[in-house]
Amino acid sequence: MADVSLEVPRRAVPLRLPRLPIAVSLALVWVGGMIVVALLADAIAPYGYTALDLKHRLSLPGEPAHWLGTDELGRDVLSRLITSIRISLIIAFGATLISATLGTTLGFLAAHFRGVVEQIVLMLADFQASMPFLIMALAVLAFFGNTLPLLVCLMGLYGWERYARIARGLAVAAGSQGYAAAVRQLGASPFRVYARHILPNIASTLIVSMTLVFPEVILMESGLSFLGLGVQPPMTSLGNMVGYGREYITRAPWIMLSPALTIVFTTLAVSVLGDWLRDRLDPTLR
Amino acid sequence: MIRYLLGRAARALLTVALVVTFAFVVLRMSADPALVILGPEASPEMIVAFRKAWGLDESIFVQYLDWFRAILRGDLGISMRDGRPAIELVAERIPATLALTIPALMIKIGIGIPAGIWASLHRGTMVDRAVMGLAVAGFTVPSFVLGLTLVLIFSVWLGWLPSGGQDNWVHAVLPIVTMGVGGAAILARFTRSAMLEVLGQPFIRTASAKGVPWGRVIRGHALPNAAIPTVTMVGFMVGTLMAGAVVVESVFSWPGVGRLLVVAVSHRDLAVVQCILLVVAATMVTSNLVVDFLYGFLDPRLRSGARTGGH
Numbered sequence: 001m002a003d004v005s006l007e008v009p010r011r012a013v014p015l016r017l018p019r020l021p022i023a024v025s026l027a028l029v030w031v032g033g034m035i036v037v038a039l040l041a042d043a044i045a046p047y048g049y050t051a052l053d054l055k056h057r058l059s060l061p062g063e064p065a066h067w068l069g070t071d072e073l074g075r076d077v078l079s080r081l082i083t084s085i086r087i088s089l090i091i092a093f094g095a096t097l098i099s100a101t102l103g104t105t106l107g108f109l110a111a112h113f114r115g116v117v118e119q120i121v122l123m124l125a126d127f128q129a130s131m132p133f134l135i136m137a138l139a140v141l142a143f144f145g146n147t148l149p150l151l152v153c154l155m156g157l158y159g160w161e162r163y164a165r166i167a168r169g170l171a172v173a174a175g176s177q178g179y180a181a182a183v184r185q186l187g188a189s190p191f192r193v194y195a196r197h198i199l200p201n202i203a204s205t206l207i208v209s210m211t212l213v214f215p216e217v218i219l220m221e222s223g224l225s226f227l228g229l230g231v232q233p234p235m236t237s238l239g240n241m242v243g244y245g246r247e248y249i250t251r252a253p254w255i256m257l258s259p260a261l262t263i264v265f266t267t268l269a270v271s272v273l274g275d276w277l278r279d280r281l282d283p284t285l286r
Numbered sequence: 287m288i289r290y291l292l293g294r295a296a297r298a299l300l301t302v303a304l305v306v307t308f309a310f311v312v313l314r315m316s317a318d319p320a321l322v323i324l325g326p327e328a329s330p331e332m333i334v335a336f337r338k339a340w341g342l343d344e345s346i347f348v349q350y351l352d353w354f355r356a357i358l359r360g361d362l363g364i365s366m367r368d369g370r371p372a373i374e375l376v377a378e379r380i381p382a383t384l385a386l387t388i389p390a391l392m393i394k395i396g397i398g399i400p401a402g403i404w405a406s407l408h409r410g411t412m413v414d415r416a417v418m419g420l421a422v423a424g425f426t427v428p429s430f431v432l433g434l435t436l437v438l439i440f441s442v443w444l445g446w447l448p449s450g451g452q453d454n455w456v457h458a459v460l461p462i463v464t465m466g467v468g469g470a471a472i473l474a475r476f477t478r479s480a481m482l483e484v485l486g487q488p489f490i491r492t493a494s495a496k497g498v499p500w501g502r503v504i505r506g507h508a509l510p511n512a513a514i515p516t517v518t519m520v521g522f523m524v525g526t527l528m529a530g531a532v533v534v535e536s537v538f539s540w541p542g543v544g545r546l547l548v549v550a551v552s553h554r555d556l557a558v559v560q561c562i563l564l565v566v567a568a569t570m571v572t573s574n575l576v577v578d579f580l581y582g583f584l585d586p587r588l589r590s591g592a593r594t595g596g597h
Contacts, residue, residue: 123300123304126301127304127305130301130525130570130571131301131305131570132526132566132570135532135562135563138532138548139309139312139551140312141551219426219428222428223428223430223533226428226430226536227532227533229548239430242430242434243430246430246434246537249438249442250442256434264428267426267428268422271422
């Protein structure tokens with residue numbers, strides 16, 4: 001079969017720069033700041049996250065040597081916070097990517113093969129949606145041990161069923177539209193049809209779903225780590241720090257407060273962005 | 287209607303079977319429980335004897351069939367840690383968990399649904415924004431952060447309420463509030479969007495155009511239609527009565543099912559974990575079935591059989 005090039009001249013879409021609501025601007029600034037902190041963690045952290053300063057144990061926040069204070073072992077809370085942000089964001093980004101890829105692929109498979117494959121995918125999706133994820137994650141994690149890659153993969157199972165349902169629904173709808181039929185009849189392989197033609201058309205809806213699932217992944221990971229079953233010491237994550245700081249809640253509440261606030265602001269910011277994006281991009285809400 | 291319910295019941299059974307399979311696959315294939323329980327000093331003879339006693343020397347397929355058969359007999363295995371039946375250990379924790387989750391559910395319903403309806407009827411006003419702002423905050427604050435913050439304020443600083451333990455009802459206040467607030471926020475958001483969707487429908491405009499008083503439009507037309515998605519959400523919350531308190535129980539050292547699960551998981555107590563998974567799944571599945579049954583009352587289209595079967 002001749003290799004037909006299907007380049008479509010891109011029409012320049014007039015870019016409307018929306019006036020951002022204040023909440024959305026603040027959320028963008030916060031998320032941007034978090035990403036910068038995560039990327040530059042090693043460069044900007046004043047101390048190593050396991051470095052002990054036994055002379056300054058449980059020192060109050062505000063001192064020039066330790067802006068956010070120190071914990072029981074004299075470890076700098078700010079440095080630990082910066083490392084925690086990096087770890088938590090790595091897990092959340094990695095998990096969201098895995099979950100979106102897995103869900104979209106399964107959704108496409110269901111849309112392409114229909115029949116038994118579709119039924120199996122839908123059944124698994126129902127199953128995933130009907131069982132509390134935390135319970136299943138607890139079972140898997142504690143029995144397989146806790147390595148960072150495993151944790152990322154496990155969290156990557158969070159929310160896949162939502163992408164799968166969306167991708168299946170949209171792909172089925174796209175299959176009956178002219179463009180998909182046209183490239184198929186030109187001899188494009190199914191992979192090409194889905195990856196190069198249908199995916200770009202439904203990407204905006206999927207991206208919105210990602211911003212809506214992302215904060216939930218952060219919450220889930222921090223919950224697991226808080227229970228002591230997520231990220232394992234000496235490695236640290238936001239939930240881990242809260243779980244550890246809880247032991248010192250009467251004597252040194254600052255150990256717990258800064259990671260707790262970081263979790264809250266980050267999930268809040270991403271949720272605000274997600275809601276805003278959904279209102280702007282999701283055509284079904286127009 | 288009957289066909290619809292039978293289909294739902296079949297799916298419910300299938301879900302439980304999937305949970306059982308999931309539990310079995312994950313727990314049996316991850317690590318050797320004999321080594322975990324007996325420790326590294328165990329002699330090879332002890333390990334062989336242990337495996338034989340627990341049926342771990344059979345092939346995985348035989349173990350799977352045995353596990354299924356045992357469940358059908360109502361035998362959920364024996365805790366490897368203290369030798370008592372797992373179902374007993376779990377059952378004695380259930381009242382403590384329900385003592386938290388049922389009042390919390392009442393808070394969620396009692397605050398969340400009215401707040402959502404109220405916000406939807408005052409869309410765009412300050413009231414709406416305030417309710418929704420609180421709802422977003424309630425949703426993005428993780429329960430352990432909220433719980434610990436409440437402990438910090440009411441136990442550590444003010445000294446009004448105990449921070450943990452289970453001596454009398456006072457100990458339950460903070461955990462119940464922690465769970466109730468988050469759930470109420472989610473339910474308020476959900477109810478509001480369900481109401482807004484219904485309020486935008488043509489039949490609402492028709493009803494008010496033909497002179498029906500607004501209050502009756504809301505009560506007679508909007509609320510019953512918005513009830514369907516809201517009932518789904520409440521059904522999901524009822525389904526998590528057993529499982530919804532894992533984190534909160536840990537924060538407040540509350541001796542419920544959730545704490546038992548965390549402890550059992552960290553000790554690799556297979557029978558107890560499997561038993562809890564099953565109890566949780568059974569609760570979820572039952573409440574889903576009840577919700578499906580309620581749909582029959584709420585949605586007359588289902589009763590007449592116009593929309594039977596799954597999706």
